[in-house]
Amino acid sequence: xxxxxxxxxxxxILYIRFTGELDQSNxxxxxxxxxxxxxxxxxxxxxxxxxxxxxxxxxxxxxxIGRYNTLKKIExxxxxxxxxxxxxxxxxxxxxxxxxxxxxDEEDANIFLGVx
Amino acid sequence: xxxxxxxxxxxxxxxxxxxxxxxxxxxDLDLTLNTLNEIKTIVSEAVTNAIxxxxxxxxxxxxxxxxxxxxxxxxxLIQDQGIGIKDIEKAKExxxxxxxxxxxxxxxxxxxxxxxxTMDVISEVxxxxxxxxxxxxxxxx
Numbered sequence: 001x002x003x004x005x006x007x008x009x010x011x012x013i014l015y016i017r018f019t020g021e022l023d024q025s026n027x028x029x030x031x032x033x034x035x036x037x038x039x040x041x042x043x044x045x046x047x048x049x050x051x052x053x054x055x056x057x058x059x060x061x062x063x064x065i066g067r068y069n070t071l072k073k074i075e076x077x078x079x080x081x082x083x084x085x086x087x088x089x090x091x092x093x094x095x096x097x098x099x100x101x102x103x104x105d106e107e108d109a110n111i112f113l114g115v116x
Numbered sequence: 117x118x119x120x121x122x123x124x125x126x127x128x129x130x131x132x133x134x135x136x137x138x139x140x141x142x143x144d145l146d147l148t149l150n151t152l153n154e155i156k157t158i159v160s161e162a163v164t165n166a167i168x169x170x171x172x173x174x175x176x177x178x179x180x181x182x183x184x185x186x187x188x189x190x191x192x193l194i195q196d197q198g199i200g201i202k203d204i205e206k207a208k209e210x211x212x213x214x215x216x217x218x219x220x221x222x223x224x225x226x227x228x229x230x231x232x233x234t235m236d237v238i239s240e241v242x243x244x245x246x247x248x249x250x251x252x253x254x255x256x257x
Contacts, residue, residue: 021135023135025128062222086157089150
């Protein structure tokens, strides 16, 4: 497996912690799971934790935009945290920082969401 | 000079392989992590495009790769014999995608262009697409 994903739910927040590499070969599986959890647990906030993600390409960007479009309708939002330099550049290039909140780490994300 | 050619089936898992292959090809060079990541991203985007767009996920088809290093000039060639691109300029526009419902970001070409020194796209409808990205590895940082 090139990617492992740990998901955790706290109130209406879904935390998605990636380990490995996110690309077109594994994005679809994660997408199905995340969509299911958002619906089932009335998730309004997604926290993407990239701490252990070594690589991401535009497949990952497409996935985040897709989730943004879903959460926008229910006035939710997306927080991206613990990005390495490669992922940060991709996020900036693709303009994701305009539709997502960027935080240093999960702790900062929790403070932002008022659940620290 | 060093050159490697790879023909691989258009299986989406081979995107990961292609990224690993280019990283291994360049392993002896003292590249910054940043430069290496740019190159891996170019390969990842181009191979994904070949499989998802060129071949519409037909796994029986083959994607052809050529990595060439001449002194410090790296040339990456990614070729498919798929459906081809009708309007290359349109395809290169940021956020343009023919697969909106599949959540493609429409950024593949934009990212490849930014991370390369030069990018050439040769494409003909019904014949296929060849992407040639060149990057001088001494001019980075």
